[in-house]
Amino acid sequence: MNEGTRQAEPKRRGRRAGGEDTKAALLAAAREVFVERGYEGATVRSIAARAGVDPAMVNHWFGGKEGLFVKAVLQLPIDPDTLVERLLDGPPEQLGERIVRNFIGVWDATGGGQFAALVRSVTAHEQVAGALHEFIVRTVLHRVVATVTNDRPELRATLAASQIVGMGMVRYVLAFEPLASTDVDTMVKAVAPNLQRYLTGDIG
Known part of the structure; x- marks a missing residue:
């Protein structure tokens, strides 16, 4: 490996052991690289x-790569259960x-970068689209709507x-x-x- 190759990507300081430390390091790096380069531009090697x-x-x-993208980009600064509790409060x-x-x-809270990376790739990657649907519709909104109405939740x-x-x-x-800065x-x-009309009003 030549010197240019070694310096192509900045590395974290310190040596990574196995286990959860490695997993956490990959998630953090993947969020940065996917936001910077998008799904297609990011590579497993660069992450x-x-x-x-x-x-x-x-x-x-x-x-x-795809599994890492789903885990990294969908990770929010709040877990789904806490989010649902807030919405129903x-x-x-x-x-x-x-x-x-x-x-x-x-x-x-994340500068919109994770959401932007997700949406840019959602049409081309079925797993990402499924993950987005699963999180927003089923994990959060369906639980919330079903609590306040039984009309086509x-x-x-x-x-x-x-x-x-x-x-x-x-x-x-x-x-x-x-709108971007409102x-x-x-x-x-x-x-x-x-x-609110979608949630509890007359939708015909």
């Missing part, structure tokens, strides 16, 4: 080099407001997801101004009423 571990560890822990008629506020708060959750994902695309992926309170007032 492993960033983490300072052997590339074989990607297959060992995640089954390959209040009157049902204000559910739309809480969803918008929490969604923007969660993704803004699956449809309502999917309609709500269309609003949330669309908002995220415009805010973080396309970065359309002024404050949370303004976003809540603008988006929540339509979202």
Whole structure:
């Protein structure tokens, strides 16, 4: 291996042992590389080099690049159960407001980068699309909607997801101004009423 190859990717300081330390290092490195380069531009070798571990560890822990992408990009600064608790903590008629506020708060906390990387790759990778659906629709929204109404909760959750994902695309992926930098309170007032109709109103 020549000197240029060794310096192609910055490595973490220190030597990685096996086990959870290696797994955590790969997740952290993958989030950085996927955000910087997108799914196609990121390679297993570049992620492993960033983490300072052997590339074989990607297959060992995640089954390959796609599995690592799903785990790394979908990881949020809040677990699903806590998020559902937050969304249900209040009157049902204000559910739309809480969803918008929490969604923007969660993704803004990471600069929107993880969401942008996810959406850019979702159409080309079935596993990623399935993971996005599983998390937003089934793990979060369906649980929330089923708590407040038994009227077509699956449809309502999917309609709500269309609003949330669309908002995220415009805010973080396309970065359309002024929406991309609009404050949370303004976003809540603008988006929540339509979202509330999907959740508990008349959908025909």
